[in-house]
Amino acid sequence: MSSSRISKYSIMFSAHVKQLRVLVEAYGCTMNRGEASRAAEMLDRMGHLVYRENDAVPASEMDAVIIFTCDVISSTERRMWKRMREISDSGASLHVAGCLAAVDGREIIERFPDARIMDTMGLDRLYSSVKEHFGMSDGGSRERPGGPEGRLHHIVPIGSGCTGACTYCITRLARGSHSSVPPEEVIGSIREGIARGRKEFLVTSQDTGAYGSDLGNGMDLGVLMRKISDEIDADIRIRVGMMNPDGLMRARESILGAFDGDERFFRFFHVPIQSGSSRILKLMGRRYDADDARALVREIRNRFPDASISSDVITGFPTETEEDHELTMKMVRELSFDVLNITRFSARKGTPAMRMEGQIHSGVSKERSRELSRLHRELLAGRLFDRMGEHGSCLVTEIGRDGTLMARDGNYVPIVVEGPSELLGEFVDLRTHDVGPTYLLGSII
Secondary structure, eight states: OOTTOOOTTTTTTOSEEOOOEEEEEEOSSHHHHHHHHHHHHHHHHTTOEEEEGGGOOOGGGOSEEEEEEOOSSHHHHHHHHHHHHHHHHHTSEEEEEEHHHHHHHHHHHHHOTTOEEOOOSSHHHHHHHHHHHSOEETTOOOOOOSGGGGOSEEEEEOEESBSOOOTTOSHHHHHOBOEEOOHHHHHHHHHHHHHTTOOEEEEEOTTGGGTTTTTOTTOOHHHHHHHHHHHOOSSOEEEEOOOOHHHHHHTHHHHHHHHHHOTTBOSEEEOOOBOSOHHHHHHHTOSSOHHHHHHHHHHHHHHSTTOEEEEEEEESOTTOOHHHHHHHHHHHHHHOOSEEEEEEOOOOTTOGGGGOSOOOOHHHHHHHHHHHHHHHHHHHHHHHHHHOSEEEEEEEEEEOSTTEEEEEOTTOOEEEEEOOGGGTTOEEEEEEEEEOSSSEEEEEO
């Protein structure tokens, strides 16, 4: 253990501190992980030794641990409390960021009096909080021992908060109203990633489709995508994050047109429908009905027949009947998503849905979740089978086990092949010949 163990207040009031070993952990959404990466990069520039989860270092060997928490469902929250206990017991200084810190900071301090709460809701606050909690190291700048530099993809947060008012969502309470990152900062972040050799960029926020709604001057996600196309001259791939149906519908033509205009954007659309029942959608506070969601996904399919479409559904929302559940099953069957994230309703403190009558028994919600999972697996097997063939210019994004690689074609279809690790970040032509549980199996042409 380093002799530079920090106290609760030493960093806050020191202009310069000893070089610290800091572990940065992130849980939950891509946005949370992007903010954690930004914090790690900041700490690195400040001269500290930064580690990430993939470095597999124990908290007991760190001077400090920053945990970017997620509070989206109760099981995740329990995992966060357990991990905070482990960090606190390790002797490392515990710094808590993310959504749980925003909504339950007081309880965190009650349980862990020496913990430090970080305000990371938005990039400006993130930067200020890192500077406040960690001073400039007197050790000077050096190569980072691992973590972010070992990652191929670069997460680009383009906003924080949400324009919606979903009755079940605690993230909205944590992050507040929507705030967009100015286009020049988004483009600057992409350029920064390119300079580090990144090839895959994940453009993300709580609701990517709402981008620009607070900026005026006709700015929207489609306009931002065109700016990226015009100003970035590099052979990269960009995945656009989750777009709620109402936000996508407002700027439908601009956004879909931008996907049409630059093949560097993966034809990947994450559009969470949440339910196939208009009655349940209204109770959820979603600003569209089932027919709106169905028409939107079909329009994407008609315009981009080979695109990958991901969606989310919640089972067991208060008062959900078997008929409501069957409507969701019917919509999933009709739209045949490539990815389906299924979540059992979890009442979150402070949300309207927690106080609703007609709470559904967890066993019922679990069985409905299983039915949806079985249906999705059946549908996905057929979709993957139909995708077999030749796939040009696939980006190798991950190193797998036993000499395998994961690549993504232009439609973000995952393809597992055998090949050397040196191909990470390279573009290859592939031929697929078999179907795995959620991916295709292929070989390099």
